[in-house]
Amino acid sequence: MALEHAILVSLLEQPGSGYELARRFDRSIGRFWTATHQQIYRVLRRMETDGWIAVEAVVQDGRPDKKVYSAADPGRTALADWLREPVEPETVRHELAVKIRAAAFEDPALLIPEVERHRESHATLLARYLTGEQRDFPDPAALGARQQLQHVVLRGGIEYERMTLAWLDDVLATLHRLAD
Amino acid sequence: MALEHAILVSLLEQPGSGYELARRFDRSIGRFWTATHQQIYRVLRRMETDGWIAVEAVVQDGRPDKKVYSAADPGRTALADWLREPVEPETVRHELAVKIRAAAFEDPALLIPEVERHRESHATLLARYLTGEQRDFPDPAALGARQQLQHVVLRGGIEYERMTLAWLDDVLATLHRLAD
DNA sequence: ATTGCCTATGCAACTCGTTGCATAGCAGGA
DNA sequence: TCCTGCTATGCAACGAGTTGCATAGGCAAT
Structure with missing residues (x-):
C-alpha cells in the first residue's frame, strides 16, 4: 500500500491539512497516485493513531478550523523501510x-x-x-x-x-x- | 466498471473457461486490464445470472471438467451501450x-x-x-x-x-x- | 434574497480487488 | 516415491476505493 507513503512524502515536502492534501492529490501528486478526500481523511486518522504523523489544530477566522498534519519520526522510519523494500512494476488500467x-x-x-x-x-x-x-x-x-x-x-x-x-x-x- | 466488458470482449474474440480467461488476462489483455482468477470467477457468475453470457459444461478426460462461457445477445447489447458511453481518461498509479x-x-x-x-x-x-x-x-x-x-x-x-x-x-x- | 461555490471534516454503505486456503486428479522429474 | 506443478473452480475474510450525504460558515455574483 502506497497511499500512506504518498501522504508522508507530501507532508515531508510541506505539512498540511487533509483538505490541502486532497487538493495536492488533485494536482501534482495525483499525476501518479490518485486519492479522494475520504481515503485521505481515513488514512490520516490511522497514521495519527500509529504515531506516523503529528497533528496541530489551527483556528482560522473566516473559515473552518483545520488540523495541520506533519510527518513524525516513526513515519520517517516507516518511509525509509518502505524505500528499501522492492515494489512491483506498475500496472496500467486502460x-x-x-x-x-x-x-x-x-x-x-x-x-x-x-x-x-x-x-x-x-x-x-x-x-x-x-x-x-x-x-x-x-x-x-x-x-x-x-x-x-x-x-x-x-x-x-x-x-x-x-x-x-x-x-x-x-x-x-x-x-x-x-x-x- | 470495465471488467465485465473486458471479459465480454475476450469471450467474443474467443469463448473460454474462467481459467482460460485468467490466463489471457495474465498475458494479452492484462497489458491494459489486470484481474485475478477470483475476480474473474465472481464476475462470470454475475454475468451468467444477468444473462450476458451462456455457459456450457465440457467434460474433459485427464483433467478437471470446465465451464466454457460465450457472449450472449444481452451481453453484446450491454457492450454496445457501454461503447456509446464516455469513459474517463485513465489514471496512472505509479x-x-x-x-x-x-x-x-x-x-x-x-x-x-x-x-x-x-x-x-x-x-x-x-x-x-x-x-x-x-x-x-x-x-x-x-x-x-x-x-x-x-x-x-x-x-x-x-x-x-x-x-x-x-x-x-x-x-x-x-x-x-x-x-x- | 437566493443561489452557488469554497473551505474543512466526517459517517455510512457499498463495490472492487487481494490473499490465503481448499479440493482434486494427472503428469513429470529427482 | 515424493514433490512439484498444471488444470480447474471456489469459499471466506479482509483491505482498498467510491459514492452519496451531512454539517457549517463565508464569499461573490445575480
Missing part, C-alpha cells in the same frame, strides 16, 4: 484500450469522438505540465536534490502524455481507415 | 514515482538497484511485445478490422514500454548525478 478492442464487434467509427475527447484531455494536461515545468524548474542546472527528483518525475508525466498523444493519433488514423 | 520523490528524504542512491530492476522488467516486456507483434501481425497491410484494432492496442503497449525505458534511464542518470 479502459479505452478495452473499448478499442470492443469496437471490432460494433461500428469502429463510433469510437472516433470518444478518442478525440481523450486526445484533447491529454493535450490539455501536457500543456499544464509544460507550463508547470517552466514555472517550477526554469533553470534545471541550479536545482537542489529534492527539486531534481521532483523534476524527473514531472518529466515522466510529460513523456507519458506525449507518448499517449502520438498513440491516440495512431488510433484515430486506424479508426478512420476502418471507417472508409 | 508507486515508483512516489518512491522517487520519497528518496529526497533518504539516500537517493538507495533507489538505484530498484530502478534497475524495473528497467529490466520493462525491457523484458518490450521484447515480448515485439516478438508477439512479429508473430501475430507479420504483414500489417493484410489485416482484418479486428486484427488492426488489436494491433493498434499492442502498438500502444510497445510505445508505453519504450517511453518508460527512456524515462527510467533519465531517472537513473539523475540518481547517479545526486550520488556523486
Whole structure:
C-alpha cells in the first residue's frame, strides 16, 4: 500500500491539512497516485493513531478550523523501510484500450469522438505540465536534490502524455481507415 | 466498471473457461486490464445470472471438467451501450514515482538497484511485445478490422514500454548525478 | 434574497480487488 | 516415491476505493 507513503512524502515536502492534501492529490501528486478526500481523511486518522504523523489544530477566522498534519519520526522510519523494500512494476488500467478492442464487434467509427475527447484531455494536461515545468524548474542546472527528483518525475508525466498523444493519433488514423 | 466488458470482449474474440480467461488476462489483455482468477470467477457468475453470457459444461478426460462461457445477445447489447458511453481518461498509479520523490528524504542512491530492476522488467516486456507483434501481425497491410484494432492496442503497449525505458534511464542518470 | 461555490471534516454503505486456503486428479522429474 | 506443478473452480475474510450525504460558515455574483 502506497497511499500512506504518498501522504508522508507530501507532508515531508510541506505539512498540511487533509483538505490541502486532497487538493495536492488533485494536482501534482495525483499525476501518479490518485486519492479522494475520504481515503485521505481515513488514512490520516490511522497514521495519527500509529504515531506516523503529528497533528496541530489551527483556528482560522473566516473559515473552518483545520488540523495541520506533519510527518513524525516513526513515519520517517516507516518511509525509509518502505524505500528499501522492492515494489512491483506498475500496472496500467486502460479502459479505452478495452473499448478499442470492443469496437471490432460494433461500428469502429463510433469510437472516433470518444478518442478525440481523450486526445484533447491529454493535450490539455501536457500543456499544464509544460507550463508547470517552466514555472517550477526554469533553470534545471541550479536545482537542489529534492527539486531534481521532483523534476524527473514531472518529466515522466510529460513523456507519458506525449507518448499517449502520438498513440491516440495512431488510433484515430486506424479508426478512420476502418471507417472508409 | 470495465471488467465485465473486458471479459465480454475476450469471450467474443474467443469463448473460454474462467481459467482460460485468467490466463489471457495474465498475458494479452492484462497489458491494459489486470484481474485475478477470483475476480474473474465472481464476475462470470454475475454475468451468467444477468444473462450476458451462456455457459456450457465440457467434460474433459485427464483433467478437471470446465465451464466454457460465450457472449450472449444481452451481453453484446450491454457492450454496445457501454461503447456509446464516455469513459474517463485513465489514471496512472505509479508507486515508483512516489518512491522517487520519497528518496529526497533518504539516500537517493538507495533507489538505484530498484530502478534497475524495473528497467529490466520493462525491457523484458518490450521484447515480448515485439516478438508477439512479429508473430501475430507479420504483414500489417493484410489485416482484418479486428486484427488492426488489436494491433493498434499492442502498438500502444510497445510505445508505453519504450517511453518508460527512456524515462527510467533519465531517472537513473539523475540518481547517479545526486550520488556523486 | 437566493443561489452557488469554497473551505474543512466526517459517517455510512457499498463495490472492487487481494490473499490465503481448499479440493482434486494427472503428469513429470529427482 | 515424493514433490512439484498444471488444470480447474471456489469459499471466506479482509483491505482498498467510491459514492452519496451531512454539517457549517463565508464569499461573490445575480
